[in-house]
Amino acid sequence: MKRALVINPKDNTATALNDIEAGEMVSLASSSGRIIGEVKAQQAVPFGHKLAVADIGRGDKVLKYGEVIGLATQAINKGDYIHVHNVESALLPPPKEVG
Amino acid sequence: MEFLGYERPDGSVGVRNHVAVISSGRCANEMATVIADAVPGATPIIHTHPCVRLKDDNDRALRVLAGLGSNPNVAAALVVGIGCENPSPGKIGEEIAKSKKRVEVLTIMESSGFQDLMDRGLAITRSMVAEASQLQRKPFPLSYLTIGVKCGGSSAVSGIAGNSVTGRVFDRLIAEGGTAIFSETTEVIGADHLLAKRAINEEVARRFREAVDRMEARIKATGEDIRGSQPTRGNIAEGLTTIEEKSLGALAKTGTSPLQGVLEYAEKPKGKGLFFMDGSAMTSELVSGEAAAGAQIHIYNVGGGISSSFRCPPGWLGEIPILPQIAVVSKPSKPRDHLESEFFDIYAGTIIEGTQSIEQVADRLFEEIIAVASGKLTKREMRSGYREPIVMYTTGPIL
Numbered sequence: 001m002k003r004a005l006v007i008n009p010k011d012n013t014a015t016a017l018n019d020i021e022a023g024e025m026v027s028l029a030s031s032s033g034r035i036i037g038e039v040k041a042q043q044a045v046p047f048g049h050k051l052a053v054a055d056i057g058r059g060d061k062v063l064k065y066g067e068v069i070g071l072a073t074q075a076i077n078k079g080d081y082i083h084v085h086n087v088e089s090a091l092l093p094p095p096k097e098v099g
Numbered sequence: 100m101e102f103l104g105y106e107r108p109d110g111s112v113g114v115r116n117h118v119a120v121i122s123s124g125r126c127a128n129e130m131a132t133v134i135a136d137a138v139p140g141a142t143p144i145i146h147t148h149p150c151v152r153l154k155d156d157n158d159r160a161l162r163v164l165a166g167l168g169s170n171p172n173v174a175a176a177l178v179v180g181i182g183c184e185n186p187s188p189g190k191i192g193e194e195i196a197k198s199k200k201r202v203e204v205l206t207i208m209e210s211s212g213f214q215d216l217m218d219r220g221l222a223i224t225r226s227m228v229a230e231a232s233q234l235q236r237k238p239f240p241l242s243y244l245t246i247g248v249k250c251g252g253s254s255a256v257s258g259i260a261g262n263s264v265t266g267r268v269f270d271r272l273i274a275e276g277g278t279a280i281f282s283e284t285t286e287v288i289g290a291d292h293l294l295a296k297r298a299i300n301e302e303v304a305r306r307f308r309e310a311v312d313r314m315e316a317r318i319k320a321t322g323e324d325i326r327g328s329q330p331t332r333g334n335i336a337e338g339l340t341t342i343e344e345k346s347l348g349a350l351a352k353t354g355t356s357p358l359q360g361v362l363e364y365a366e367k368p369k370g371k372g373l374f375f376m377d378g379s380a381m382t383s384e385l386v387s388g389e390a391a392a393g394a395q396i397h398i399y400n401v402g403g404g405i406s407s408s409f410r411c412p413p414g415w416l417g418e419i420p421i422l423p424q425i426a427v428v429s430k431p432s433k434p435r436d437h438l439e440s441e442f443f444d445i446y447a448g449t450i451i452e453g454t455q456s457i458e459q460v461a462d463r464l465f466e467e468i469i470a471v472a473s474g475k476l477t478k479r480e481m482r483s484g485y486r487e488p489i490v491m492y493t494t495g496p497i498l
Binding site: 003005007015016017029030031032033034046047048049050062064065067068069070082083084087088089090091 | 255256258259289337341342351450453459
């Protein structure tokens with residue numbers, strides 16, 4: 001099975017460790033190597049890119065490394081490809097307050 | 100946990116036992132090189148700092164040269180100079196003397212000529228090597244270690260492999276009472292608000308923000324806005340979505356410890372724990388600054404892309420002859436044995452391949468640090484004797 005890494009337990013994203021095709025099942029590993037679940041990729045996700053491991057509402061925080069890497073610009077479903085088309089920086093521009 | 104190191108008179112502990120022959124100005128590079136090359140066990144420290152610099156940069160050069168001489172990996176130091184340069188050879192010697200080790204200063208202006216200086220320099224260096232060669236390694240706790248870090252050739256795998264591994268290793272080192280130094284002011288822009296929150300108090304947070312603001316202002320003065328230019332198109336193609344994600348990937352190497360302090364370039368930390376040092380992302384400048392601050396070991400994380408195919412030709416890592424560098428590569432590579440056996444000390448591509456976890460590779464890196472601290476030579480130390488003049492971070496114009 002294709003694999004993706006959930007770096008921090010708080011994350012709602014996983015980083016693809018393989019090139020993933022749309023519709024493929026993806027095994028989710030934690031930083032200790034434990035398999036913590038699986039998710040069906042809704043779109044293709046290239047190696048090193050991200051997919052959602054939970055539903056993320058529009059304007060909600062997108063988390064990797066346990067920290068906010070940006071805000072969702074549209075509703076994102078579990079398994080969706082996450083990139084510049086549905087996430088923008090919370091810092092730029094204009095700066096927004098993040099917790 | 101313990102490593103085997105060389106005890107120094109000021110209570111610090113070296114993982115190497117060099118006798119350094121330090122050139123105080125570029126005019127003295129040849130003398131330092133010829134003397135050191137003539138004495139097995141002696142190491143020249145040469146550089147390109149010219150006299151035509153302003154005070155800030157001269158002060159940095161003094162901190163670098165005195166700091167390298169004071170580094171615990173150095174048993175004794177000979178400073179050779181002309182006598183008219185800035186920083187002055189005498190001042191460098193005075194600063195090294197504060198570490199209570201043996202230090203001698205020779206200048207052309209106080210000699211009867213080049214040959215006289217060379218003869219005296221050789222005699223001094225030989226006697227320093229004779230003394231240093233009698234020292235034995237003894238066990239010391241890991242709290243005596245200071246480790247620096249740099250990441251280069253960043254890619255989507257840097258953050259999730261090498262940098263995450265280093266972050267966990269730093270957390271463990273600091274839990275053992277040790278010290279870790281990271282730098283690259285330009286790289287923290289985008290995650291600076293998060294790092295400021297990890298500061299132990301408001302003063303440290305303020306000094307950190309000041310260092311970032313200073314760097315940004317300097318960049319803006321050239322007409323560019325670094326925040327607006329990040330992530331680059333290349334980063335986006337590799338999967339990095341926002342400046343926060345890119346900077347967090349870089350910051351993963353700092354682990355989760357509180358930020359104890361902010362250092363000027365080449366400034367020694369006061370106390371233990373995690374420290375940030377102001378400086379550029381240029382490898383050769385960064386390793387000079389971290390070694391001058393007292394780091395005995397350096398971790399160099401190579402991500403992916405072109406740089407790992409480059410296999411680190413001599414000089415690429417930024418050479419500081421007194422500082423062993425443990426090179427970590429994150430990019431999956433076949434055959435992996437080739438990469439690891441010839442060029443890199445730790446292959447972290449196993450995380451991407453799924454055969455090892457971040458924690459397992461962190462265990463390997465931690466063991467390697469203890470081995471290198473106890474005398475195991477790094478791949479770089481064994482490759483060749485090639486060296487380059489050291490490079491220092493500067494901010495002012497050359498006059």
